[in-house]
Amino acid sequence: MSTIQVRLPDGSVREFPQGTTALQVAEAIGPRLAKAALAARIDGVVRDLTTPLEKDCDLEILTWDHPEGREVYRHTSTHVMAQAVKRLWPEAKLTVGPPLENGFYYDIDTPRPITPDDFPAIEAEMRKIIEEDLPIVREEVDREWAKRFFAERGEDYKVLLIDKIPEGEPITIYRQGEFVDLCTGPHLPRTGRIKVIKLMSVAGAYWEGDQRNKQLQRLYGTSFEKQSDLDRYLKQLEEAKKRDHRKLGPELGLFTFKEEAPGFAFWLPKGYTLYRILENWSRSLQEPRGYQEVRTPWLYSSKIYETSGHWFHFRENMFTFESESQAYAVKPMNCPGHCLLYKNEVRSYRDLPLKIAEYGPLVRYEPSGTPSGSRRARGMT
Ligand SMILES: [Zn+2]
Known part of the structure; x- marks a missing residue:
C-alpha cells in the first residue's frame, strides 16, 4: 500500500497509508484532538473529517476554537x-x-x-x-x-x-x-x-x-x-437588548424611528448635535490628509446606473421611479456621481492621488418589514 505525507500546522510531517481519513490522523495525533475535532482543513479547503486523504497534503484539524x-x-x-x-x-x-x-x-x-x-x-x-x-x-x-x-x-x-x-x-x-x-x-x-x-x-x-x-x-x-x-x-x-439602539435612541432623545418612514432615522436635537460633532471630527481628520469635500445630487436618471452596472445588478435594492417618461433612482452609493464629477474636467495623472469626500445621504431599498433600526436602514450617510 502506498503512503502519503501529511504536513501538520506545526510543520511536522507524518506518514500515513493512502486513504487514511482526516479523523484517523487526528486519532493518531492524540485522543484529545480526535475528541475535539469538528472538521479538517485539507490544502486550505474545509472538508469533512471523514474525507480520505489520497495524496500528500497540508492538514489542520479544526475544533471549536476555529470559526x-x-x-x-x-x-x-x-x-x-x-x-x-x-x-x-x-x-x-x-x-x-x-x-x-x-x-x-x-x-x-x-x-x-x-x-x-x-x-x-x-x-x-x-x-x-x-x-x-x-x-x-x-x-x-x-x-x-x-x-x-x-x-x-x-x-x-x-x-x-x-x-x-x-x-x-x-x-x-x-x-x-x-x-x-x-x-x-x-x-x-x-x-x-x-x-x-x-x-x-x-x-x-x-x-x-x-x-x-x-x-x-x-x-x-x-x-x-x-x-x-x-x-x-x-x-x-x-x-x-438593554442597550439596543432602538430603545436607547428614543430614551436618550437622540433619534427615533416612525412607521411612516421605515428604515430612516429622525435625528432629534441632541442626537443631531452628536451627529454633527462626529461629522466634523471626521472632517478634521480628512482635511489635513488632503481630502476635498463635495456635494453631488441625490437623484440620477437610470442612464448613469446602466453605465455603472448598478441598474442590472442592484435595481431591486434601489428606490426607482419614473418622471417625464424617464426612469430615475435615488442614489444608493456615491461612486457613479463621483465618476461624473471626475470627468468634469480634463485630468492629468499628475493630479493623482485625488482625494474627494462627501457626506452624502444614500438610500437603499430594503423590503418593508426588514428594516431594523439602523442595522438594516434604508437611509444612511
Ligand atoms: Zn446543508
Missing part, C-alpha cells in the same frame, strides 16, 4: 433541526439552511406556521436525533438522479436549487438516518457530536427573498459544545 469548526458544527445543527421538523411534519418542504456567526437557520415551507409553542417538541426531536448518533455520509450524485430523488420526496425547492447549480459542478447530498439534504457541506461525522442546542425564534421569510413567493418559516437556532457557553451567549443577548 470554521463552529460553522460546520452549526451547519450540522441546522440539518438536525430540519430533520426534526420533517419528523414532526413530513409534508414540510426544505429550502436552504445556512450556519450564521452565532447559530443557524433553516427556511422551511411548513403546512402551518410554526410558533414558539412548537419549540419544545422540535427541540425534543432534535435531542433524539443527537442521541441516535446517526453517521453523516456525503455522496456525490448524478444531477438527473438527484432531481428525481428530491421530486419523489416532494422537495420541490431542492429541485429548483439543483437547477441553479452550474453544469459540470458536482452535486452532493448528505445523509443522516432517513434524512437526506442537498448540500455542499462540510459536516460533522455524526449527529451525536452536537452537545447543546436551542431554538431561538421563528420569523416569516420568502423563497429567494421575493414577497410574491410563498411565505416560509425561518426557524432560528443555536448550538454550543458547552452549556456554560450557551448560558453566556443568552446573557449577552439579554444585555444587548
